[in-house]
Amino acid sequence: MLTGSKVGLRARHEDDTPILQAELHDDVVNYSRSDDQPWRPITPKSKDAQVVADDKDDRQVRFSVVELDGGTLLGGATLWGIDNHNRSAHIGLGLRPSSRGKGYGTDVVAVLCHYGFVVRGLQRLQIETLSDNAAMLRAAEHNGFVREGVLRSSAWVMGEFLDEVLLGLLVQEWKRDSES
Numbered sequence: 001m002l003t004g005s006k007v008g009l010r011a012r013h014e015d016d017t018p019i020l021q022a023e024l025h026d027d028v029v030n031y032s033r034s035d036d037q038p039w040r041p042i043t044p045k046s047k048d049a050q051v052v053a054d055d056k057d058d059r060q061v062r063f064s065v066v067e068l069d070g071g072t073l074l075g076g077a078t079l080w081g082i083d084n085h086n087r088s089a090h091i092g093l094g095l096r097p098s099s100r101g102k103g104y105g106t107d108v109v110a111v112l113c114h115y116g117f118v119v120r121g122l123q124r125l126q127i128e129t130l131s132d133n134a135a136m137l138r139a140a141e142h143n144g145f146v147r148e149g150v151l152r153s154s155a156w157v158m159g160e161f162l163d164e165v166l167l168g169l170l171v172q173e174w175k176r177d178s179e180s
């Protein structure tokens with residue numbers, strides 16, 4: 001398991017899937033704000049790649065996020081779009097509603113940076129998020145990500161086009177345990 005100061009990132013267990021499906025995927029607004037694919041229902045116990053980890057997929061790694069103290073499931077985190085030629089990848093995360101706003105998200109980003117830069121040897125990590133997602137922007141910036149641009153009207157979200165912010169972090173800029 002990968003560990004931060006508050007969270008652990010471990011493999012997706014079978015028991016995690018119905019919880020994450022109910023609390024994250026089945027919240028249509030949250031899903032639509034967090035994913036670039038249109039929401040659609042998932043049949044219970046299906047092996048849909050949105051909630052079940054595929055260990056053979058070289059381009060993404062899905063983790064379950066747990067509390068270090070006690071092991072409570074907090075949410076999910078993904079390193080996706082892994083490009084081993086350009087040595088880059090994207091970061092995505094979603095926490096259960098009861099786990100938000102407690103500093104876990106900032107720690108998850110830190111652990112994903114460790115995984116991307118140290119374990120995978122990547123050179124660049126990237127995050128795209130809606131420009132009004134203050135918590136995600138702060139969690140990224142606390143870990144040293146810088147805003148590289150605004151993708152105007154790039155996301156179709158529940159009936160309107162919204163701007164996304166593109167944030168990037170290079171390995172040489174990354175400071176372990178960074179806080180800003």
Ligand SMILES: CC(C)(COP(=O)(O)OP(=O)(O)OC[C@H]1O[C@@H](n2cnc3c(N)ncnc32)[C@H](O)[C@@H]1OP(=O)(O)O)[C@@H](O)C(=O)NCCC(=O)NCCS
Binds near residue numbers: 099128
């Ligand atoms: C985005 C998300 C991962 C952030 O994780 P989190 O644990 O809630 O965030 P943290 O508690 O680490 O807080 C990070 C910063 O955001 C601020 N923050 C937290 N919730 C906030 C909110 N609702 N509005 C404004 N700021 C907020 C915190 O105060 C903190 O800033 P500070 O340290 O300068 O005070 C989490 O809220 C979440 O899962 N949201 C729903 C899914 C989502 O939006 N995923 C990202 C898709 S790109």
